[in-house]
Amino acid sequence: xxxxxGLAKSYRxxxxxxxxxxxxxxxxVTGFLGPNGAGKSTTIRLxxxxxxxxxxxxxxxxTYAEVPGPLRTVGVLAGxxxxxxxxxxxxxxxxxxxxxxxxxxxxxxxxxxAGLADVARKPAGRLSLGMKQRLGLxxxxxxxxxxxxxxxxxxxxxxxxxRWIRDLLKRLAGEGRTVFASSHLLAETALLAEDxxxxxGGRLVSAGPLDEFVRRHARAxxxxxxxxxxxxxxxxxxxxxxxxxxxxxxxVDTADTGRVVAVAGRAGVAVREVFVRQSGLEDAFLAATAxxxxxxxxxxxxxxxxxxxxxxxxxxxxxxxxxxxRRRRLL
Amino acid sequence: xxxxxxxxxxxxxxxxxxxxxxxxxxSLRSTWLLLTASGVLQFxxxxxWGLRRDPGAFVAASGxxxxxxxxLVAAIGVASFGADHQHGTLATTRLVLRSPSRIVAAxxxxxxxxxxxxxxxxxxxxxxxxxxxxxxxxxxxxxAGRAAGAVVLLTVLSGLAGVALGGLLRHSGLAIGVFAGxxxxxxxxxxxxxxxxxxxxxxxxxxxxxAPGIGAFAGLVAVALTAAAVGTARGGSxx
Numbered sequence: 001x002x003x004x005x006g007l008a009k010s011y012r013x014x015x016x017x018x019x020x021x022x023x024x025x026x027x028x029v030t031g032f033l034g035p036n037g038a039g040k041s042t043t044i045r046l047x048x049x050x051x052x053x054x055x056x057x058x059x060x061x062x063t064y065a066e067v068p069g070p071l072r073t074v075g076v077l078a079g080x081x082x083x084x085x086x087x088x089x090x091x092x093x094x095x096x097x098x099x100x101x102x103x104x105x106x107x108x109x110x111x112x113x114a115g116l117a118d119v120a121r122k123p124a125g126r127l128s129l130g131m132k133q134r135l136g137l138x139x140x141x142x143x144x145x146x147x148x149x150x151x152x153x154x155x156x157x158x159x160x161x162x163r164w165i166r167d168l169l170k171r172l173a174g175e176g177r178t179v180f181a182s183s184h185l186l187a188e189t190a191l192l193a194e195d196x197x198x199x200x201g202g203r204l205v206s207a208g209p210l211d212e213f214v215r216r217h218a219r220a221x222x223x224x225x226x227x228x229x230x231x232x233x234x235x236x237x238x239x240x241x242x243x244x245x246x247x248x249x250x251x252v253d254t255a256d257t258g259r260v261v262a263v264a265g266r267a268g269v270a271v272r273e274v275f276v277r278q279s280g281l282e283d284a285f286l287a288a289t290a291x292x293x294x295x296x297x298x299x300x301x302x303x304x305x306x307x308x309x310x311x312x313x314x315x316x317x318x319x320x321x322x323x324x325x326r327r328r329r330l331l
Numbered sequence: 332x333x334x335x336x337x338x339x340x341x342x343x344x345x346x347x348x349x350x351x352x353x354x355x356x357x358s359l360r361s362t363w364l365l366l367t368a369s370g371v372l373q374f375x376x377x378x379x380w381g382l383r384r385d386p387g388a389f390v391a392a393s394g395x396x397x398x399x400x401x402x403l404v405a406a407i408g409v410a411s412f413g414a415d416h417q418h419g420t421l422a423t424t425r426l427v428l429r430s431p432s433r434i435v436a437a438x439x440x441x442x443x444x445x446x447x448x449x450x451x452x453x454x455x456x457x458x459x460x461x462x463x464x465x466x467x468x469x470x471x472x473x474x475a476g477r478a479a480g481a482v483v484l485l486t487v488l489s490g491l492a493g494v495a496l497g498g499l500l501r502h503s504g505l506a507i508g509v510f511a512g513x514x515x516x517x518x519x520x521x522x523x524x525x526x527x528x529x530x531x532x533x534x535x536x537x538x539x540x541x542a543p544g545i546g547a548f549a550g551l552v553a554v555a556l557t558a559a560a561v562g563t564a565r566g567g568s569x570x
Binding site for chain 1: 429
């Protein structure tokens with residue numbers, strides 16, 4: 001189990017993350033979503049102690065700085081391009097293995113697992129972005145770790161690579177590992193993750209099962225196909241429902257099919273088909289983060305003002321208050 | 332899953348840090364190119380002075396060429412941090428080694444080892460150059476021994492200075508420029524214009540095998556390495 005508690009980091013321009021607390025359970029892939037600039041990479045760096053800030057993250061009860069063998073406990077993908085361009089893929093992995101006390105045979109194993117065996121002797125600077133991404137993932141897997149922290153693991157991968165990473169992460173989670181993967185690819189996250197942590201404007205928007213997040217934030221519309229759509233549209237509108245026509249079918253802003261059918265019956269319109277259309281993760285994400293970003297804007301301004309005037313409160317105080325308001329509204 | 336259940340001994344941690352740094356340094360062609368260049372430079376210098384049949388050929392050959400070789404070794408030290416900053420690999424180093432002081436210490440030890448190796452190779456190649464040019468090698472220890480010792484000390488301390496400057500300035504070109512500027516311009520100005528005795532100048536004094544200069548260079552390197560460790564620590568809370 002990964003437990004992040006009160007992660008916070010403030011920058012002078014008011015950006016950063018504020019009081020993020022969440023848990024990541026083993027056995028499933030947990031997606032970490034947020035718009036660009038939401039603070040995903042900052043959060044990951046805070047979790048690992050790569051950036052100074054407040055809060056604490058434990059991996060099985062110990063922080064990254066405290067785990068006995070970091071490479072063999074926590075595998076990290078912190079950026080695909082973070083490889084010396086003149087060093088070969090194999091040499092990069094041998095270097096990391098040497099520092100992590102990982103036997104050299106693991107280098108060959110992860111090269112094969114990542115599909116890099118053929119380019120092992122090629123300088124990293126001559127690898128494609130996708131290959132560099134695979135090298136970053138191979139580095140994360142080198143110590144056969146129990147916990148995986150992956151920043152945008154599907155970034156730069158071709159469709160085969162995306163399928164590969166999806167299958168790989170699901171398999172690793174299935175083995176009981178704790179997999180935490182940030183992404184801005186919503187469709188991919190929907191296919192990959194069971195749990196979801198969503199942040200926006202540096203604040204936590206949601207933490208929990210993906211299905212629950214979608215249920216909570218996604219729109220539900222009733223789609224109805226009728227003999228006389230025009231007459232039904234008028235009847236539905238008179239009943240106080242918001243309705244729009246989309247290519248021969250009516251989309252009603254409600255999840256109550258019974259009410260729509262009843263209105264149609266009273267209007268004498270024959271209904272051919274009626275069903276509830278649930279929007280997906282993308283709509284849920286956009287809805288949830290739009291509200292959070294709007295709510296965070298005043299907080300950002302307040303944090304900037306607080307940073308400019310250190311004697312008056314702290315950004316953390318402002319952030320905590322805003323976070324509380326958002327929780328009541330969104331969660 | 333390969334998890335280390337218990338805390339590693341301090342010795343094991345240091346061993347891993349040195350293994351990481353050694354793998355890092357030896358896997359870069361630039362390390363060997365710079366060492367080779369310093370050796371070639373020294374051999375060429377020895378050959379030049381050997382062909383002149385100068386009785387002090389070995390000492391003379393160890394002079395300016397030795398300083399240039401030391402700058403090349405300093406570039407190896409600079410690259411240890413400079414490349415990390417330039418290519419974003421410092422995060423990997425920090426994740427593997429964690430403690431900033433451990434990172435700096437491992438880099439310093441490996442670079443010092445490479446500097447020592449380069450220094451000894453430079454001394455041997457100077458002698459080989461002098462002999463190949465038909466010059467006479469010094470029979471006694473005296474001045475030749477001091478010149479050889481100066482080359483080795485200069486390369487070791489220059490390598491360490493390179494590590495510190497790379498860590499502090501975080502830019503390879505700038506760090507090498509600062510080092511070369513100090514060695515060949517600032518010390519020259521201090522000696523010629525300000526009248527500071529050459530023996531107390533860190534780089535020149537060490538090249539002359541003068542104790543005050545060696546002490547000053549070693550002291551400056553120690554302070555700069557400490558500052559580099561502090562600077563690295565400010566980037567995060569690991570370790």
